[in-house]
Amino acid sequence: xxxxxxxxxxxxxxxxxxxxxxxxxxxxxxxxxxxxxxxxxxxxxxxxxxxxxxxxxxxxxxxxxxxxxxxxxxxxxxxxxxxxxxxxxxxxxxxxxxxxxxxxxxxxxxxxxxxxxxxxxxxxxxxxxxxxxxxxxxxxxxxxxxxxxxxxxxxxxxxxxxxxxxxxxxxxxxxxxxxxxxxxxxxxxxxxxxxxxxxxxxxxxxxxxxxxxxxxxxxxxxxxxxxxxxxxxxxxxxxxxxxxxxxxxxxxxxxxxxxxxxxxxxxxxxxxxxxxxxxxxxxxxxxxxxxxxxxxxxxxxxxxxxxxxxxxxxxxxxxxxxxxxxxxxxxxxxxxxxxxxxxxxxxxxxxxxxxxxxxxxxxxxxxxxxxxxxxxxxxxxxxxxxxxxxxxxxxxxxxxxxxxxxxxxxxxxxxxxxxxxxxxxxxxxxxxxxxxxxxxxxxxxxxxxxxxxxxxxxxxxxxxxxxxxxxxxxxxxxxxxxxxxxxxxxxxxxxxxxxxxxxxxxxxxxxxxxxxxxxxxxxxxxxxxxxxxxxxxxxxxxxxxxxxxxxxxxxxxxxxxxxxxxxxxxxxxxxxxxxxxxxxxxxxxxxxxxxxxxxxxxxxxxxxxxxxxxxxxxxxxxxxxxxxxxxxxxxxxxxxxxxxxxxxxxxxxxxxxxxxxxxxxxxxxxxxxxxxxxxxxxxxxxxxxxxxxxxxxxxxxxxxxxxxxxxxxxxxx
Numbered sequence: 186x187x188x189x190x191x192x193x194x195x196x197x198x199x200x201x202x203x204x205x206x207x208x209x210x211x212x213x214x215x216x217x218x219x220x221x222x223x224x225x226x227x228x229x230x231x232x233x234x235x236x237x238x239x240x241x242x243x244x245x246x247x248x249x250x251x252x253x254x255x256x257x258x259x260x261x262x263x264x265x266x267x268x269x270x271x272x273x274x275x276x277x278x279x280x281x282x283x284x285x286x287x288x289x290x291x292x293x294x295x296x297x298x299x300x301x302x303x304x305x306x307x308x309x310x311x312x313x314x315x316x317x318x319x320x321x322x323x324x325x326x327x328x329x330x331x332x333x334x335x336x337x338x339x340x341x342x343x344x345x346x347x348x349x350x351x352x353x354x355x356x357x358x359x360x361x362x363x364x365x366x367x368x369x370x371x372x373x374x375x376x377x378x379x380x381x382x383x384x385x386x387x388x389x390x391x392x393x394x395x396x397x398x399x400x401x402x403x404x405x406x407x408x409x410x411x412x413x414x415x416x417x418x419x420x421x422x423x424x425x426x427x428x429x430x431x432x433x434x435x436x437x438x439x440x441x442x443x444x445x446x447x448x449x450x451x452x453x454x455x456x457x458x459x460x461x462x463x464x465x466x467x468x469x470x471x472x473x474x475x476x477x478x479x480x481x482x483x484x485x486x487x488x489x490x491x492x493x494x495x496x497x498x499x500x501x502x503x504x505x506x507x508x509x510x511x512x513x514x515x516x517x518x519x520x521x522x523x524x525x526x527x528x529x530x531x532x533x534x535x536x537x538x539x540x541x542x543x544x545x546x547x548x549x550x551x552x553x554x555x556x557x558x559x560x561x562x563x564x565x566x567x568x569x570x571x572x573x574x575x576x577x578x579x580x581x582x583x584x585x586x587x588x589x590x591x592x593x594x595x596x597x598x599x600x601x602x603x604x605x606x607x608x609x610x611x612x613x614x615x616x617x618x619x620x621x622x623x624x625x626x627x628x629x630x631x632x633x634x635x636x637x638x639x640x641x642x643x644x645x646x647x648x649x650x651x652x653x654x655x656x657x658x659x660x661x662x663x664x665x666x667x668x669x670x671x672x673x674x675x676x677x678x679x680x681x682x683x684x685x686x687x688x689x690x691x692x693x694x695x696x697x698x699x700x701x702x703x704x705x706x707x708x709x710x711x712x713x714x715x716x717x718x719x720x721x722x723x724x725x726x727x728x729x730x731x732x733x734x735x736x737x738x739x740x741x742x743x744x745x746x747x748x749x750x751x752x753x754x755x756x757x758x759x760x761x762x763x764x765x766x767x768x769x770x771x772x773x774x775x776x777x778x779x780x781x782x783x784x785x786x787x788x789x790x791x792x793x794x795x796x797x798x799x800x801x802x803x804x805x806x807x808x809x810x811x812x813x814x815x816x817x818x819x820x821x822x823x824x825x826x827x828x829x830x831x832x833x834x835x836x837x838x839x840x841x842x843x844x845x846x847x848x849x850x851x852x853x854x855x856x857x858x859x860x861x862x863x864x865x866x867x868x869x870x871x872x873x874x875x876x877x878x879x880x881x882x883x884x885x886x887x888x889x890x891x892x893x894x895x896x897x898x899x900x901x902x
Contacts, residue, residue, distance in 0.1 A: 192238045194218045194226035203230055203694040205627040205701070207307070207611040208243040209494070210529045210620050211235065211379040214699045215244060217612065217632045224251050224612065224633055233699040234358055234723035235623060241378035242780040250610060251633060256593050258637025261605040266583060270605060275638045275648075282604050283652035285587045289560035295321050297560035301549055302327025303568055304497070304529060307611065308619050309670065310565045310591065312533065312677050313646040313658075320650065320657035331534065331546045340506040343754050344513075345731070346745035349505055350534035351683070353624040354512075354524030355488075355729045356703060357383040358722070362522025365393040365484035369491040369508050370419060371528060374403035376494025376777045380528070380622045381407075384490070387522075393480050397422060398496075399774050399874060400801075400843055401836040410477055415468040416772045416841060416875035423507030425463030426478055427455040430514055435482030437516025444743070445513065447753035454755060468838065486523030487515040493528045493622075494777045495846050499874040513751055519731035519743070531620040532683035532704045548872075550574040550865040553581035561587040565608075565642065569597040571846065573863040573872060575824025591642055597858070608642055609635040615671040616641070617678070617692065618701075625724055626684060627701030628674075628692035643670055682707060700724035705737060769822050769877035770894045771806075774837075775846040775859050798829035801843035802880070807833050809897040810881060810890045817883035820844065822876065825861050828883055840898055842880055 198218035206213045214233025218226040227248040231238035250256065260278035261270035273281065289297065298321060300314045311327040318326030331350075341349040360366065360383040373381040385407060388394040396404060396411035397419060405411035414422050430436065431452050441448050464471045481487065489508045492500050509525045517523025550573050552559065562585050572578050582588070582601050590602035599605060613635035618627045644666065650657040664672045675689035683705040691712060692701055702712060703726025715722035722728055736742055742749035800818045812818055818831045820842055827844055837843050844859040863876040881890035 192216060192228040192231045194228065196220075196225045198225050202630065202632045203699060204612065204629045204632055205618055205694065206240075206244045206247070207618055207629055208246065209377045209380075210618075210622045211241075211377045212618055212621050212623060212625055212627050212701065213240065213244060213379050214694060215240070215247075219633065222633055224248060230694070230699055233694075235700065236379045236382070239379060239382065243378070246780070247610075247612065251612060252636065255595075256607075256636070257595065257605065258607050258635075258639050260607060260638060263603055266601065266603070275606070275640065278604055278606060279645075279648045279652050282587070282589055283649060285603075286561055286649075287653065289587060290321075293558055293560040295323055296325075297558050298323045299325040299549065299552070299559050299562045300327050301325075301562060301564040301568060302330045303566070303571070304331050304534075304620060306565050307616065307642060308533070308677075309614075309616050309673065310642040310646075313643045313673065314563070317646050317650055317655070317657050320655045321653075325547060325552075328534075329547045330549060340502045340754055341509055343746070343752055344506060344509055345751060346742075346747075347737070348534070349502065349527065351530055351532065352505075352509075353526045353530050353621075354518060354731055355521075355526065356625070356724060357623045358724060359521055359524075359728050360384060360488055361387045361390060363387050363392050363486055363488040364522065365395065365481060365486075366488045366490065367395045367397070367481065367508070367511065368404065368408070369397050369423075369489060369504070370399070370496040370500060371491060371493030372398065372402040372404045372496070372776055373493050374407070375779045376496075377528065377622055378779060380493070387488075393484050395477060395481060400776070400838075400841065402776070410473075410480060412467075412469055412473060412477055413838065415466070415838070416774050417873065418467040419874075420501065420504045420507060421458065421463055422467045422469065423504060423511070424455050424458035425460060425467075425474065426481065427451070427507065427510055427514070428458040428463075429460065429475070429478040430482055430511070431455065433478070433482060435478075436514045437485070440516030440518075441514065443750075444518075445751045445753060446748050450755060451510065451753040481511070482515075485515050486517040486520055487512050488517070488523060489525045491525075491527050495775060496874070497527075497529055499871055501871050510753070513753075518751065519729060519733060521729060524729070524731075526622075528622045529620050530624065532626070532681055533619050533677075548573075548866045550578050551868065553578055554865050559585050561585070561589070563589045563591075564598065565591045567592065567596040567598045569601065570858045571860050573860055574865040575861040577824070578861070578865070591645060593639070606645055607637060607639045608645070609639045613639065614641040615674070615689075617674045617689065619684075623724075624703050625701040625726075626678070626687055626692065626704055626706075628689060628694065630693055630695065631670075641670055643673055686712060698725065702726050703728065766877055767895055768891070769879050770840070770891065770898055771820075771878050771880055772841045772875040773820055773859060773862055773878045774841060774843050774875045776843060778845045781845060798845065799832040800827075800829045800880070801832050801834050801837050803835060803837055803839045803841070804833045806839045806894070806897065807831060810893050811885065812882050818842075818880055819883045819887070820859070820862070820878050820880045821887075822862050822878045824863075824876075827859050827862065841875075842878065 198220050200219045202217045204215050206215050213236035214230030216228045216230050217224050229236045229238040229240040259272045262273045262281045263270050300318050302311050314327040394408045396408040399416045489512045491508045512525040588602040589604040591606050591608045611629045612632045615631050647658045671689050678684045678687045686706045687702050746752050812831050814833045816831045820827050866872040879891045881887045
């Protein structure tokens with residue numbers, strides 16, 4: 186019998202191509218097995234330094250996607266939402282869009298155009314969409330719609346001299362050197378599974394693994410110790426942790442004295458966060474809080490990792506600052522195994538990308554609620570599922586004269602659009618991944634031809650600019666369509682000061698070492714593997730930032746701040762929780778299912794109706810309102826409702842219900858997912874991490890159920 190490696194298929198194939206998975210910011214290497222030019226199987230690349238041959242359910246989905254029967258591959262157009270879509274050619278759909286867009290610009294002005302973007306959108310959609318927006322002088326390009334992190338006072342940016350959206354001090358290859366890792370509001374086992382691997386490796390080597398989150402999860406179950414806090418109070422808990430670390434002198438005094446400014450002010454700011462106040466506010470047991478801080482203060486180096494998947498957008502600048510301060514107090518900056526890493530960062534985010542108002546960008550829902558005249562809206566994927574505001578937002582969207590949707594399947598966003606353009610999957614064109622959990626820029630190459638009339642997002646923007654007579658992409662005019670994507674990516678990398686030494690040809694995993702190149706990378710010397718007595722690089726570039734005697738730029742400073750040191754500006758963590766209302770006594774929080782992808786995950790698995798959706802509810806709360814495991818539960822407030830089967834579990838507090846964000850009742854109800862029950866975010870702040878709701882067994886008396894909940898919570902459970 187011949188034994189095969191785990192990463193080799195047993196299906197017939199003719200060739201193998203390496204690429205990078207684009208389904209989450211982990212950036213895993215993949216091997217795609219091809220026959221007759223089509224993918225027949227996908228495995229992890231055993232030579233990739235991150236996943237080492239592993240692959241998660243999100244990556245496995247890709248194998249079923251290319252020729253899936255429900256994938257849409259033909260453009261479609263309609264004059265109004267009351268009409269059915271009719272199929273059209275790509276050129277016809279572009280001309281239809283351009284003519285309507287010109288008319289709307291003449292009527293409402295260019296500032297009525299909104300090109301919506303999210304952090305999860307592909308690079309070519311965001312970067313090329315921004316370029317077209319600049320050419321049209323449109324104020325609302327894709328990079329303006331990144332609502333997190335909200336660093337309103339520039340706390341973290343002032344702290345390190347680096348925009349918060351660019352801050353990762355080391356790479357996952359170095360996490361195994363940590364002696365303590367604190368995961369803050371990131372359920373990586375669900376949102377970015379392979380990123381959890383290096384963390385578990387460190388734990389298995391003896392590191393202490395600590396977790397803070399609003400609910401228990403698979404990730405927290407792997408921890409040495411986890412604290413579950415009342416939704417909205419995480420920032421207060423950070424203040425209490427800093428208070429106790431200082432009170433117990435669990436501080437690297439030499440590092441603080443030599444490399445920080447404003448340390449005394451930090452102590453004054455956190456003095457009010459006494460253990461008594463923190464435990465009362467956050468719902469944490471005092472003994473567990475003390476033990477948690479003991480574990481955190483007893484180990485060095487400390488690694489703090491924050492904001493994964495969905496939770497990233499809820500976090501505030503004060504929370505990121507508090508996370509960074511924990512690492513700083515232990516002297517764990519610029520050394521192997523230490524640091525602070527905010528997940529999903531990108532060299533194309535932050536002040537350099539036009540998000541530099543410090544308020545976390547623009548919220549589409551806020552524009553709609555304020556009556557902003559939107560003549561045309563462009564968006565990608567399935568953004569409706571993450572919009573807040575419920576009925577109000579959906580009604581405002583239905584009044585927009587032209588909505589253009591770039592996607593691959595019929596979803597809630599498709600139902601609200603006038604023009605549908607089928608786009609290529611990342612297996613079907615050349616591109617780059619810049620949003621990363623490991624500070625790496627990686628490439629995905631064209632592995633297979635796209636089906637039907639699917640084209641890349643760059644093709645859409647270039648063709649639309651041509652139909653409008655705009656010079657936005659003149660530099661690509663002499664480039665063939667086959668070379669257009671790689672040429673655009675190469676130019677964007679060269680223009681960015683954080684990636685200027687990286688060329689697209691240096692990223693191809695079929696011709697280069699897999700894993701990409703770490704940024705910042707402005708010098709050719711950084712294109713090599715790092716090799717010192719502390720670090721043996723497995724990815725090209727600088728693994729650890731802020732090392733002693735090394736600077737990030739030409740200033741020659743270890744930290745690019747005014748003082749050349751870490752600066753502690755005033756820190757004021759605040760509780761985001763609101764007192765419960767009698768009409769809505771529960772808190773709804775959301776998360777991500779491990780097999781969920783907002784673009785195509787549900788239809789690949791054939792999920793529909795109730796399948797794939799559930800409401801996590803505490804068994805004691807369920808008993809109080811007469812709900813049994815599997816019963817249909819309705820969660821609602823004034824903005825709308827969500828229905829799903831109950832899943833009884835102690836993962837959530839008795840005052841909390843949890844629904845996966847990707848869940849929505851069906852396509853006809855459009856964007857009525859759990860996020861639709863959330864308030865529209867206020868200016869200058871992140872969205873709340875929870876919504877106030879009530880819950881009841883579907884078909885039962887909602888008022889009676891609400892009264893029972895209020896009595897149950899008032900009675901001390």
